[in-house]
Amino acid sequence: MSAPAIRQLALQGAAAILVLSLAWPYYGLNAEAMPWLETSLAIGAVALILAVLSRQPWWWRVIHAGFMPLVWFTHRLAIDPGWFLFAAILLLLVYRGALSGQVPLYLSNKQTVAALADLLAERGPSRFLDLGAGIGSTTVPLADRLPDSQFTGVENAPLTWLVGLLLSVGRPNIRWRWDDLWQAELADYDVVYAFLSPAPMAELWEKAKAEMPPGSLFISNSFPVPGIAPARVIEVDCQPPRPLYCYPL
Numbered sequence: 001m002s003a004p005a006i007r008q009l010a011l012q013g014a015a016a017i018l019v020l021s022l023a024w025p026y027y028g029l030n031a032e033a034m035p036w037l038e039t040s041l042a043i044g045a046v047a048l049i050l051a052v053l054s055r056q057p058w059w060w061r062v063i064h065a066g067f068m069p070l071v072w073f074t075h076r077l078a079i080d081p082g083w084f085l086f087a088a089i090l091l092l093l094v095y096r097g098a099l100s101g102q103v104p105l106y107l108s109n110k111q112t113v114a115a116l117a118d119l120l121a122e123r124g125p126s127r128f129l130d131l132g133a134g135i136g137s138t139t140v141p142l143a144d145r146l147p148d149s150q151f152t153g154v155e156n157a158p159l160t161w162l163v164g165l166l167l168s169v170g171r172p173n174i175r176w177r178w179d180d181l182w183q184a185e186l187a188d189y190d191v192v193y194a195f196l197s198p199a200p201m202a203e204l205w206e207k208a209k210a211e212m213p214p215g216s217l218f219i220s221n222s223f224p225v226p227g228i229a230p231a232r233v234i235e236v237d238c239q240p241p242r243p244l245y246c247y248p249l
């Protein structure tokens, strides 16, 4: 689990411990049943205060305030616990990257793929790598449009990897790998594409600089490398805006 995820878990845990350590003795000594709705609301309120004090972004404040009241509400629905286990496993199979590296799944759109195809056509036959390739939303259509180029997708979430593998079947110019993007050997590629999140960009750029050969191109969809001016920004015609930041090596 990544450090930010552990931090949020600790914050919510601290709020729960604080409220329960006051409420339990109080209601225990008075021989009264715990009022769980009020207790969950109190935990939500304390978690919100802690989130504000520790300057968490607004969406974390909302999550912290609502988490325990929602746990109380869901408990009232008396759903079989097996369904929660099933949902957790399913989410992990798809969103593993969000937990381990703050990179969730969302897909490159058709306009982005068209812009990438134009860029690759300008460069001639290429060896293209999609770091965190999802279900193959770039590699599959690009491989069809540019049969003289080689496309590799590296993905580490099991279910998305499997979907990408199935979609890659019958396309000889795709190599579809289940691996950690940090283990990918970038020296083997002319064009490396990343559509990840702001979190890994600085470290990823260091990796690109260390490994990618001269004349190659690193492209980041939507998330620029902090502190590095891109040589070119391709404005893709879509909403929300998804600029392609291009960094030649």
Ligand SMILES: C[S@@+](CC[C@H](N)C(=O)[O-])C[C@H]1O[C@@H](n2cnc3c(N)ncnc32)[C@H](O)[C@@H]1O
Binding pocket: 094, 095, 096, 097, 098, 101, 103, 104, 105, 106, 107, 108, 130, 131, 132, 133, 134, 135, 136, 137, 138, 154, 155, 156, 157, 160, 179, 180, 181, 182, 194, 195, 196
């Ligand atoms: C925003 S999606 C982009 C998917 C695809 N590249 C596209 O453009 O449609 C990011 C993907 O990176 C994957 N990912 C996150 N961390 C990864 C890692 N360390 N190694 C491999 N893949 C990772 C996620 O599972 C997710 O599928």
